[in-house]
């Protein structure tokens with residue numbers, strides 16, 4: 222199968238977005254656009270869908286699990302916002318049980334449903350090892366070796382640190398098991414892709430920069446854990462890759478399913494957040510109200526992010542100060558919504 226042309230990939234992206242439609246409005250297809258990138262990147266990275274070796278994980282050998290579950294809860298609920306897709310009813314309660322079911326329809330993938338992440342043995346992750354969960358999150362490989370549909374944002378999560386990814390796996394294990402069989406109906410297109418070009422991302426091992434209110438740690442969060450760049454960076458080109466020259470520049474032409482335009486977060490003073498103080502940023506992230514007084518649409522997961530620590534939010538702000546300013550006026554589209 223030859224590569225996917227720009228036109229086709231745009232089409233796919235458009236369909237993916239369109240498919241999110243009214244039923245999923247207001248919830249996050251955060252991975253969707255990056256997702257397409259992942260699909261295509263995967264095609265380059267792994268021909269024929271080779272299997273990714275299970276990662277070696279620090280605590281599985283050391284056995285030091287101090288604080289791991291709490292760390293995992295923090296990431297799942299406040300930073301990586303897994304509940305936006307995996308909660309039982311993401312639109313109403315992203316903090317609810319992670320028993321899955323949310324549907325994404327796309328003609329090239331099929332009907333993809335966010336999985337049950339609770340430790341139910343028959344229908345959830347009960348039988349999965351930590352390493353298998355980590356591999357699913359970072360590489361997009363399911364326990365049985367199949368590749369996950371790139372709606373799951375494994376490209377963005379690819380560089381999540383070993384320890385943080387393990388923490389996520391450990392936290393999921395503490396959830397109350399919910400019996401809820403969720404199955405994606407991957408279609409023929411997906412199967413063909415799987416045979417020829419679609420495979421999991423390469424194996425990885427990653428460490429996070431030291432925690433603290435530093436640009437380096439902020440970059441780690443904004444790029445690899447909190448999915449900020451996934452929504453706020455426009456995607457471009459043959460592979461619908463994030464546009465490196467317009468990192469965090471926002472866009473007035475987001476995927477169709479987006480109910481609001483992701484803002485320009487670069488330090489441009491006229492069109493970005495260059496004029497915002499650190500406190501303005503923290504206040505916006507905590508209250509969902511920006512310095513102009515606009516209430517942000519909940520599609521921007523501020524209701525989860527507001528629980529991040531001061532240090533983490535400051536780190537993200539400090540990192541955003543270091544990205545090149547891009548002049549790009551992004552009109553707000555959404556009226557305030559609840």
Ligand code: HEC
Nearest residue numbers: 250251252301303306334335336357363369370372373405
């Ligand atoms: C943008 C939506 C979205 C987000 C955000 C998201 N996921 Fe997923 N995830 C999915 C979808 C959809 C699938 C199913 C893909 C398929 O069936 O091919 C999935 C599959 C998975 C699987 C494989 C489970 C199985 O039974 O096959 C795991 C594990 C997982 N996600 C964990 C997570 C964790 C942990 C987070 C947060 C760090 C997360 N996901 C964030 C959409 C999402």
Ligand code: HEC
Nearest residue numbers: 249251447448449452481482483484511517518521553555
């Ligand atoms: C699911 C997509 C998505 C993710 C993930 C996301 N955002 Fe947003 N963000 C948006 C959208 C859309 C808006 C515009 C909301 C509106 O117009 O009401 C927005 C608005 C904002 C604003 C307000 C800017 C202004 O000028 O008013 C800030 C600040 C912001 N986001 C920061 C972040 C940070 C930091 C992260 C990661 C921690 C993040 N966003 C992750 C979609 C997202």
